[in-house]
Amino acid sequence: MIGEMIERSKKKGKPEDLTYRAVTPDEERRCRKAENMKNLAVPGMIIGSILSLVLCGYIFYACFESAIIISIAAVVFFVAEIVVTILRWKDLKKSISYEIAEGEIHSLIKTKHRTYVVAWCEKDELCVSKFRYLSAFVPLTGKKVLLVKGDRGEGRKPSYFAIAPEGDPMTN
Numbered sequence: 001m002i003g004e005m006i007e008r009s010k011k012k013g014k015p016e017d018l019t020y021r022a023v024t025p026d027e028e029r030r031c032r033k034a035e036n037m038k039n040l041a042v043p044g045m046i047i048g049s050i051l052s053l054v055l056c057g058y059i060f061y062a063c064f065e066s067a068i069i070i071s072i073a074a075v076v077f078f079v080a081e082i083v084v085t086i087l088r089w090k091d092l093k094k095s096i097s098y099e100i101a102e103g104e105i106h107s108l109i110k111t112k113h114r115t116y117v118v119a120w121c122e123k124d125e126l127c128v129s130k131f132r133y134l135s136a137f138v139p140l141t142g143k144k145v146l147l148v149k150g151d152r153g154e155g156r157k158p159s160y161f162a163i164a165p166e167g168d169p170m171t172n
Contacts, residue, residue: 013126015160020099020149030171031098031148034134034163037170042088049081095150095159102165103128103147105139115139117162119147131162136170 023031056077103119106127110116115133120126131147133139143164150159163171 011125011127013124013128015128015130015147015149015158017126018101018121018124018128018147018149020101023098023100027100027146028098030163030168031095031100031150034148034161034171035094035150035159038132038134038161039092039094042085042092045088046085049085053077053081093152093156093159095152097151099149099151101147101149103145103162105141105143105145107141108133108139117145117147119145119162121147131160134161134170135164135168137164137168 053074057074101121102123103121105117106120107118108115109118109129116129117131117133117139118127118129119131121128128147131145133145139145145162146165148159148161148163150161152159
């Protein structure tokens with residue numbers, strides 16, 4: 001088992017190298033729902049940013065009664081939150097159409113509170129990464145996964161994400 005996983009990890013590829021198939025109407029509905037659930041994080045992040053800005057302003061006011069320090073801190077926090085919001089906003093563009101490849105979870109990468117899947121595609125005999133995991137299920141090595149390529153339109157990079165093949169409460 002471990003030797004097989006090591007052999008698979010040597011055959012690295014990019015998401016563009018996979019052979020995708022057209023989605024069925026049910027799979028398209030599930031892909032749209034997963035993408036919409038991902039996009040709900042941005043309004044929550046904006047509300048959280050406003051609340052943290054208010055809380056930081058209150059703390060700075062309580063600790064330092066100098067208006068200059070409060071103003072500088074508020075500007076720094078506000079600029080940081082605007083930059084983060086702009087970066088998240090770029091991720092909101094919804095896909096026009098989807099294509100799917102079937103794979104198996106090889107390993108997981110967790111960065112910035114996000115889970116990315118490294119998957120083995122038997123059909124293409126490639127181990128590919130950079131698929132954001134959008135499912136309510138806990139990702140386990142060896143489980144089947146649908147690797148989705150979402151076309152965002154002319155001149156935009158495609159959206160790559162992975163969803164559970166069936167029975168996922170987040171996408172059903």
